[in-house]
Each structure stands twice: as C-alpha cells, then as structure tokens.
Amino acid sequence: MKKHNFSAGPCILPQEVLQKASEAILNFNDDNLSLIEISHRSKPFVAVMEKARSLALKLLGLENKGYKALFLQGGASTEFLMVAYNLLNKKAAYLNTGTWSEKSLKEAKLFGEVVEVASSKDKKFSYIPKGFNIPEDADYFHCTSNNTVAGTQIHEFPETNVPLVCDMSSDIFSRQLDFEKFDLIYAGAQKNMGPAGTTLVIIKEDILGKVEREIPSMLNYQVHIDKDSMFNTPPVFAVYVSMLTLEWLKDLGGIPFIEEVNNKKAALLYTEIDRNPLFKGIVAKEDRSTMNATFTLVDEKHKETFDKLCAEAGINGINGHRSVGGYRASMYNALPLYSVQALVDVMQELERKK
Structure with missing residues (x-):
C-alpha cells in the first residue's frame, strides 16, 4: 500500500502521472525508444515542450495576453538571480516572509539597491506583514506567495503600479488568483507540479529590455523566449512529467x-x-x-x-x-x-x- 506522502518536496504526484511517466521511460510515443534517450530536438519532444508551455498559460488564464511560459533549469534559486539580472536597473522592493525570500533578496543586492519593505523575521516568519508601502520608483516588487518552511501564505496581494514578481514555487496552480496582476511568476516544479529539475517561468514580455547591463545568454529571459524554451538541452523528463501533471489538472476541472x-x-x-x-x-x-x-x-x-x-x-x-x-x-x-x-x-x- 502506498504511503500517505506529506513531503514538502519533491512533491507527491498523481498515480496516473507516475504510471504514464514510467511507461515513457521504457517506450515513449510507441517509438520503442525511451523518453530520456531521444533527441530534444525531435518532433515528439518539441510537441511535449509546446504543450507544457501552452497548458501552463491556459490553466492560469494568460493565453494571448502577452505572456510567455518557459521551462528552465537551476531551480527557483537561479530565478532569484535571473529576476534581478533582467529587471533590476536601479532599485527593487522585496517583502521578506521567510527563508526563500531572504535568499532572493540576497541575490538582488548584487545588482542594485534593494528596499526591504517589510519583514516577519521578528517572529520567526510566523505571519505575513501587512500595510507596508512599495516605493513607486522601484523597478519591481518581489514577494513569495507561500512559505514552505514556516507554513504561511499571502492571501491578499498588494495593489501597486510597480511590476509584480512572485515566487510561487509551493502553491502554483493550487488556487484561483488574478494572475494578470503579476508580471513575472516563477515556480520550481518539485513542489506542486513535477519532479525536481525544471522551473516554470511565466513572464510578461514587455517588462524585458529595460536594464542597461549586458546579460549572459543563459540568464537572459529574452534569449529563452526567442528560442521557445529550447536554447539549451532542456530537462526532458521533468518537463514531460510537468506536462502530464498539468494535463491531469486540466482534466479534473x-x-x-x-x-x-x-x-x-x-x-x-x-x-x-x-x-x-x-x-x-x-x-x-x-x-x-x-x-x-x-x-x-x-x-x-x-x-x-x-x-x-x-x-x-x-x-x-x-x-x-x-x-x-x-x-x-x-x-x-x-x-x-x-x-x-x-x-x-x-x-x-x-x-x-x-
């Protein structure tokens, strides 16, 4: 009998997803080849990537609204860096609600001024700060929607004219939000969507291209958008299982x-x-x-x-x-x-x- 899996991550996955994924490891697409040994440039896998990206936008209600979906590598920890590299020109605002917020804030400080608008560290991150002010001249405001370590979650996001960036690693696709409020969302797959190895990034393309620095190709969101999330060899298994999980969620309702x-x-x-x-x-x-x-x-x-x-x-x-x-x-x-x-x-x- 399968155990009741309350693990914080890697996450529990639907049994039917695990079954389909295991079958694909042995024989993908009835081609008598394994999913993890075919070319990532082959038509069968390109179709997987396209479907995964499309499903992500569809489930969030962001199709045809100027957003792009990417499946990247390096986990949310790399996104802490990429967000600042691509968006922080002079100043950014951060809400500090836990371990991962602190890590993202630390990375951003490498690229410019960082304003910590509020923090719940005084009570071991046991609450979500409220009533804080976001500087109107900030390049973006960053928050973490759900704090896996402490067990807190933002239930009301601030109203602001500043671009809104959110780490949704541990509650992506779990609840209804006005996702159009967000200009960039990122989420490690291993918390609620798939196995470790890939990170979903949802980005409003028009927020890019505004920093003065030159960005290395692997850390440049625009490069990954232009290459349809296939700039380098993607984590094929993680993307495939994420696609299956998104299909499962869509079919449920x-x-x-x-x-x-x-x-x-x-x-x-x-x-x-x-x-x-x-x-x-x-x-x-x-x-x-x-x-x-x-x-x-x-x-x-x-x-x-x-x-x-x-x-x-x-x-x-x-x-x-x-x-x-x-x-x-x-x-x-x-x-x-x-x-x-x-x-x-x-x-x-x-x-x-x-």
Whole structure:
C-alpha cells in the first residue's frame, strides 16, 4: 500500500502521472525508444515542450495576453538571480516572509539597491506583514506567495503600479488568483507540479529590455523566449512529467476544482489542530497556508508515541523543517483527502491514548 506522502518536496504526484511517466521511460510515443534517450530536438519532444508551455498559460488564464511560459533549469534559486539580472536597473522592493525570500533578496543586492519593505523575521516568519508601502520608483516588487518552511501564505496581494514578481514555487496552480496582476511568476516544479529539475517561468514580455547591463545568454529571459524554451538541452523528463501533471489538472476541472479540494483538506487538518488539546498551530491563523500546515505538540512527551502511530499508519514526510521544528503536513494538489483524514485519525488516536 502506498504511503500517505506529506513531503514538502519533491512533491507527491498523481498515480496516473507516475504510471504514464514510467511507461515513457521504457517506450515513449510507441517509438520503442525511451523518453530520456531521444533527441530534444525531435518532433515528439518539441510537441511535449509546446504543450507544457501552452497548458501552463491556459490553466492560469494568460493565453494571448502577452505572456510567455518557459521551462528552465537551476531551480527557483537561479530565478532569484535571473529576476534581478533582467529587471533590476536601479532599485527593487522585496517583502521578506521567510527563508526563500531572504535568499532572493540576497541575490538582488548584487545588482542594485534593494528596499526591504517589510519583514516577519521578528517572529520567526510566523505571519505575513501587512500595510507596508512599495516605493513607486522601484523597478519591481518581489514577494513569495507561500512559505514552505514556516507554513504561511499571502492571501491578499498588494495593489501597486510597480511590476509584480512572485515566487510561487509551493502553491502554483493550487488556487484561483488574478494572475494578470503579476508580471513575472516563477515556480520550481518539485513542489506542486513535477519532479525536481525544471522551473516554470511565466513572464510578461514587455517588462524585458529595460536594464542597461549586458546579460549572459543563459540568464537572459529574452534569449529563452526567442528560442521557445529550447536554447539549451532542456530537462526532458521533468518537463514531460510537468506536462502530464498539468494535463491531469486540466482534466479534473483546472484550478477552480483543485482549489475547492485543497480548501477541504486544509480545513480538515486545521480544525483538528485547533480542536485537539495535544496540538497547536505555529503560525498566525489568518496567514495559514493551504499547502503547508505547520504544528507542534503541546507536550513533547507524546512525540515518541505520535511518531510511532504515524509510521504505523503509513504517514510519510511530516517532520517540520529543522529551522522550525514540530511537524509540517504538505498538502499539495495530488494529495488525496483521505490522506489528510488518515493523519487526523492518528492525531485523534493519540488523544485517546494520552
């Protein structure tokens, strides 16, 4: 029996996606060749890349609206650098809400002035700052929509005339947003879309070409756009599995459908965390993430028993990040509701045993 996979990343993937991907490794497109041994310039794989890029824009409602979709390499960590390289001319504004925000801010400082408009570091990133001001002369404003480590999520994005850049690595395609508000979105595939190895970038093309510096080809968004995301050899397997996952999501009913499911999963777990006297949440309730629920035991004396019950129930990957401690249940799109129920059942069993 497959375990209940609450891992924060690489993420849980739909079983049908795993099945199709495994078949493609042996025989892709009935050509008696493996997906990972065919030319990335061959028509079958070019069709995969084109479909993956098209599906990404379609699911976000950004088709024919001046946006381009790219599948790049280097993870979101490389995007921390690329965003600043391509967009930061003089000054950028950053919201600091966690580990990954701090890393992106650090990279941006290599290219110009960085204004930290607000930070939640004073309380170990357990909340989302609000009521901050974004400088009108900033080249862009950068934020992280969902903080995997701490378990917070931005539920209302600021209104601004400054180009809006967002790291959506851990909640991309999980909820409905007005995606036209964003000028650039990037997301590592391994949190909610596919295996590690590729990063989705959604970019409004007209924000490019405004910096004075010369940009190396591999770090230049325009180069990748001009080459249809095939400037260099792409990570074929990661792109293919991402395409399959996007197809799966579209066939289910797209983001509106999965958002409803995700809200049910989050409500089920948070209700138990708040009800059960043995547990408590870590972050501010109004800023809780639907993707990554962080919580801890009120009394650590129950840890050994709880961990044993989780193992017996086949619950995997709920240890909290080392910087936070406690537990973290990541409820990405492919995690079924019954897995969350299994975790809730264990929490209730612990209560009965205390």
